[in-house]
Amino acid sequence: MIDILIRVIIFLVAAPILGGLLDGLDRIISARMQGRIGPPLLQPFYDVSKLFQKQTIAVSKSQSLLIQMFFFTQIFTGCLFMAGFDIMLCFFILSTGATFLVFAGAVTHSPYSSMGASRELLQMLSYEPAILMTCLGFYLAAGTFKVEELVLSDYSLIVYLPGFFVAYVFSLTIKMRKSPFDLSTSHHPHQELVKGITTEIGSRNLAFYFITEWYENIFLLGVVALFIINKNPWSILAAVIVVLLICFLETLIDNTSARMKWDKMLTLTWIVTLVSAGTNLLVLMLIK
Amino acid sequence: MDLIVSFLICFPFLVSLLMYCIRVNKVRNAIAYVSAVIIMIAVGVLVYNWASGGCVAIQLFTETESVDKVILVAEWFIMILVTVKSFMHKRAWVSLLSIVPTIMLTMLEMNGPSLVEQPHVYIDHMAVLMCIIIGLIGGLIVIYAVGYMHGYHHHHIEFEDRRYYFFMLLFIFLGAMFGFVLSDSTLWIDLFWEITSICSFLLIGYTKTDEAIENSFRALWMNLLGGCALAIGIIYQAYFLEGNMSLQALIDSGVSGAKYATIPVALIAFAALTKAAQMPFAKWLMGAMVAPTPSSALLHSATMVKAGIYVLFRLAPAMSGTMTGLMISFIGGFTFFAASVMAIAQSDGKKVLAFSTISNLGLMVACAGVGTPETLWAGIFLMIFHAISKSLLFQNMGAVENSMHSRDVEDMDGLVYRLPRLGVFMFIGIAGMFLAPFGMLISKWSALRAAVDEGNFMLVVFICFGSATTLFYWTKWMNNLISSTTSEPIKDITKKNEIISLTIHAALMIALCLIFPVLSQNYVIPLLTEIYGSATSVLPMGVLYILVIVIVAIFVVPFIVFKYANKIRTNEKLSYMNGINTGTNDAFVDAFGEEKPMTISNWYFKDFFGQRKLMVPCEVVTTVFLIIMLVRVIGGVLA
Numbered sequence: 001m002i003d004i005l006i007r008v009i010i011f012l013v014a015a016p017i018l019g020g021l022l023d024g025l026d027r028i029i030s031a032r033m034q035g036r037i038g039p040p041l042l043q044p045f046y047d048v049s050k051l052f053q054k055q056t057i058a059v060s061k062s063q064s065l066l067i068q069m070f071f072f073t074q075i076f077t078g079c080l081f082m083a084g085f086d087i088m089l090c091f092f093i094l095s096t097g098a099t100f101l102v103f104a105g106a107v108t109h110s111p112y113s114s115m116g117a118s119r120e121l122l123q124m125l126s127y128e129p130a131i132l133m134t135c136l137g138f139y140l141a142a143g144t145f146k147v148e149e150l151v152l153s154d155y156s157l158i159v160y161l162p163g164f165f166v167a168y169v170f171s172l173t174i175k176m177r178k179s180p181f182d183l184s185t186s187h188h189p190h191q192e193l194v195k196g197i198t199t200e201i202g203s204r205n206l207a208f209y210f211i212t213e214w215y216e217n218i219f220l221l222g223v224v225a226l227f228i229i230n231k232n233p234w235s236i237l238a239a240v241i242v243v244l245l246i247c248f249l250e251t252l253i254d255n256t257s258a259r260m261k262w263d264k265m266l267t268l269t270w271i272v273t274l275v276s277a278g279t280n281l282l283v284l285m286l287i288k
Numbered sequence: 289m290d291l292i293v294s295f296l297i298c299f300p301f302l303v304s305l306l307m308y309c310i311r312v313n314k315v316r317n318a319i320a321y322v323s324a325v326i327i328m329i330a331v332g333v334l335v336y337n338w339a340s341g342g343c344v345a346i347q348l349f350t351e352t353e354s355v356d357k358v359i360l361v362a363e364w365f366i367m368i369l370v371t372v373k374s375f376m377h378k379r380a381w382v383s384l385l386s387i388v389p390t391i392m393l394t395m396l397e398m399n400g401p402s403l404v405e406q407p408h409v410y411i412d413h414m415a416v417l418m419c420i421i422i423g424l425i426g427g428l429i430v431i432y433a434v435g436y437m438h439g440y441h442h443h444h445i446e447f448e449d450r451r452y453y454f455f456m457l458l459f460i461f462l463g464a465m466f467g468f469v470l471s472d473s474t475l476w477i478d479l480f481w482e483i484t485s486i487c488s489f490l491l492i493g494y495t496k497t498d499e500a501i502e503n504s505f506r507a508l509w510m511n512l513l514g515g516c517a518l519a520i521g522i523i524y525q526a527y528f529l530e531g532n533m534s535l536q537a538l539i540d541s542g543v544s545g546a547k548y549a550t551i552p553v554a555l556i557a558f559a560a561l562t563k564a565a566q567m568p569f570a571k572w573l574m575g576a577m578v579a580p581t582p583s584s585a586l587l588h589s590a591t592m593v594k595a596g597i598y599v600l601f602r603l604a605p606a607m608s609g610t611m612t613g614l615m616i617s618f619i620g621g622f623t624f625f626a627a628s629v630m631a632i633a634q635s636d637g638k639k640v641l642a643f644s645t646i647s648n649l650g651l652m653v654a655c656a657g658v659g660t661p662e663t664l665w666a667g668i669f670l671m672i673f674h675a676i677s678k679s680l681l682f683q684n685m686g687a688v689e690n691s692m693h694s695r696d697v698e699d700m701d702g703l704v705y706r707l708p709r710l711g712v713f714m715f716i717g718i719a720g721m722f723l724a725p726f727g728m729l730i731s732k733w734s735a736l737r738a739a740v741d742e743g744n745f746m747l748v749v750f751i752c753f754g755s756a757t758t759l760f761y762w763t764k765w766m767n768n769l770i771s772s773t774t775s776e777p778i779k780d781i782t783k784k785n786e787i788i789s790l791t792i793h794a795a796l797m798i799a800l801c802l803i804f805p806v807l808s809q810n811y812v813i814p815l816l817t818e819i820y821g822s823a824t825s826v827l828p829m830g831v832l833y834i835l836v837i838v839i840v841a842i843f844v845v846p847f848i849v850f851k852y853a854n855k856i857r858t859n860e861k862l863s864y865m866n867g868i869n870t871g872t873n874d875a876f877v878d879a880f881g882e883e884k885p886m887t888i889s890n891w892y893f894k895d896f897f898g899q900r901k902l903m904v905p906c907e908v909v910t911t912v913f914l915i916i917m918l919v920r921v922i923g924g925v926l927a
Contacts, residue, residue: 057858099723109863109873112864114771
């Protein structure tokens with residue numbers, strides 16, 4: 001019980017710091033890829049602390065509530081994950097939380113923000129199957145949904161789940177709202193969507209949004225690590241390396257691709273899910 | 289016990305006679321209220337008697353010589369009614385679907401093997417659960433209907449006011465449903481089955497427009513086709529089980545692996561597919577939307593379609609691991625996915641609800657097809673949640689339509705501000721359909737898990753993709769409900785009785801979400817034990833309980849934060865429109881310097897997910913699949 005509590009507290013404290021650092025690193029690497037020097041590593045933290053000092057402005061007051069709901073559910077998801085609960089449950093709550101973000105965009109009735117909300121929903125439609133199937137893959141490979149038991153398996157689960165890994169990393173790009181799948185937020189500036197779903201999220205709310213994103217990213221990368229970690233403690237090091245590699249890959253893809261249209265995104269993601277995760281699932285079902 | 293069972297079945301029929309005879313609206317309405325309450329009380333008495341007897345399965349009515357004669361007469365009456373109606377509307381071929389099975393069954397009773405004397409009524413956990421759903425939801429729908437139909441005929445003066453007829457049908461329906469779920473004799477089941485088919489046919493055709501008649505006949509032939517399969521199944525059973533007409537006996541021999549049980553089980557399961565509006569037969573439920581809302585609610589949520597599900601749940605142990613089970617679970621899974629995809633392209637609220645009903649029923653059918661205790665656990669919870677939330681949503685849709693004169697989702701922009709009560713009810717209903725912590729999600733989860741355990745690959749894929757599409761069309765709708773608006777509030781003309789029914793539904797919905805671990809432990813697990821001999825919950829109860837509490841807390845905490853944050857001064861600003869705002873949030877300055885209203889609409893992707901594009905291919909695929917599987921199942925036994 002105590003160790004669960006310690007893990008959760010470590011997550012609560014460390015996740016935003018790690019998430020922020022990864023964000024800063026991402027910005028530096030992106031800048032170098034574009035031939036710029038880029039901001040300091042701690043820039044994301046400066047941004048957020050400045051946002052907290054601004055006066056609160058909003059188009060619709062209820063937006064704050066929805067952002068808070070988004071904030072709490074995403075953090076809760078991470079806590080459940082660290083506490084070793086059911087991985088499927090984590091993703092269900094993550095999705096429920098994500099719908100609050102969609103609501104927060106739609107509640108304003110502002111053109112850009114509503115459009116961003118619709119597109120966010122479309123992104124969810126694209127990646128949900130891959131994520132659900134990934135959970136099932138874990139279950140088939142290890143016989144349990146529980147994270148605390150998954151990390152103690154004899155071999156790294158990626159041995160059984162290469163197809164799921166591909167599908168998951170693919171949908172990670174959508175989930176992190178990176179180009180070519182940044183339909184809902186268009187994080188590169190000067191585009192037709194302004195800032196999409198975050199257009200009307202300002203000041204404190206935007207700060208909360210950033211912090212939530214850090215928590216969320218750490219959780220999502222934690223699932224990547226889950227593919228690697230086994231009962232051998234050294235596997236944690238391997239997991240960290242893989243996670244960093246994936247982060248670099250995401251940054252690389254982000255900087256080298258243009259945004260896709262929604263129908264391409266949807267069909268492509270579903271095809272990748274069906275082909276890689278689906279085949280893997282079928283094979284696992286046959287051999288198990 | 290005898291008395292209360294006969295009362296439950298006969299009383300609605302008696303009331304329906306009264307409904308037809310009394311032409312004074314006020315008197316009839318009063319009687320309808322009282323009868324609905326009496327039915328609910330009667331269900332309560334039934335539950336009490338059964339529970340005080342220790343919740344064991346009860347068998348009743350062994351000696352039924354005279355009742356059987358009445359039933360035969362009723363079957364002939366239905367046949368004549370169908371024949372007359374189908375000749376009247378120049379669709380004579382439909383009558384064949386009623387004449388053939390009726391004559392076959394009559395021959396069976398005249399010349400067939402002498403029937404074994406056995407109890408005709410079987411009351412167990414499952415039957416009682418169905419009675420509660422039918423009595424409670426059905427009763428509330430009747431209460432709602434009184435107010436709704438008043439408003440309906442106020443707005444639609446083009447239709448003849450035949451409320452006496454409408455209420456007659458509602459009560460016949462309830463009576464037939466009680467009979468259906470309490471009967472164990474397949475002959476009795478067949479009669480009640482036919483009655484519900486006919487009632488839905490008459491209810492759909494209530495307005496007498498061309499479209500209504502067209503749709504009502506579609507519903508009729510599809511359901512009668514199922515009735516034919518049921519009749520053939522019954523005749524098979526009569527010969528192979530040597531006159532034992534008990535459904536339980538059939539299931540037992542199916543479970544023990546008796547070869548001859550396969551055919552009746554497959555045929556009855558096929559019949560249930562038509563009733564539950566699964567894929568090749570899904571269209572009748574779509575057509576049922578032309579009827580006044582209470583009848584759609586009754587057909588969709590509490591009764592008609594649940595009859596099909598109920599039969600499949602009963603047959604589940606006999607289907608588990610067989611070819612029939614594979615057929616049923618595939619059709620169910622496919623329907624779950626395909627219907628939820630088609631729901632995306634719909635903007636008519638009632639049609640979205642219809643597709644979502646078909647889709648959810650698909651999931652329940654798939655659960656029954658897999659047929660393990662785990663999937664049945666999931667299926668039963670899906671059924672309970674679906675009955676309440678769908679009934680709530682349909683009634684609410686009717687009330688919104690009466691107030692707003694539109695049921696288009698696009699017109700519901702900011703409904704929670706414009707029609708607060710109804711908007712909030714709608715929000716609760718939709719949340720109950722797919723969001724955590726409502727049980728629907730948990731059921732989906734355990735269905736998925738059980739499908740993996742059974743190695744049913746296709747079903748796993750269908751559920752994964754279907755969950756995503758389900759999330760999409762519901763959230764899109766909710767977006768509309770909450771988006772802020774500057775339009776005027778609409779006058780809420782919802783009648784008091786409608787609100788009573790809606791409030792009870794919403795309260796039930798929330799209560800269920802809080803107590804479902806208790807319900808699972810104390811009712812559903814015993815139910816499964818009764819069927820399978822032993823059963824444990826898929827998800828450990830302690831964990832479930834903690835989860836419910838924690839998740840609820842997760843929603844409460846932000847609320848408190850929000851209340852606190854409300855005290856912090858918030859400056860309201862206009863939404864961002866590239867600097868061409870006009871001073872309000874719903875207009876902008878166009879290129880000519882003139883003010884133009886801004887509208888936001890949802891995505892429907894009609895060319896991508898449209899019903900027109902997808903329905904026919906889906907029907908072809910499922911029809912071919914069904915035929916091949918039925919041939920394999922039946923051929924496998926006969927060869």
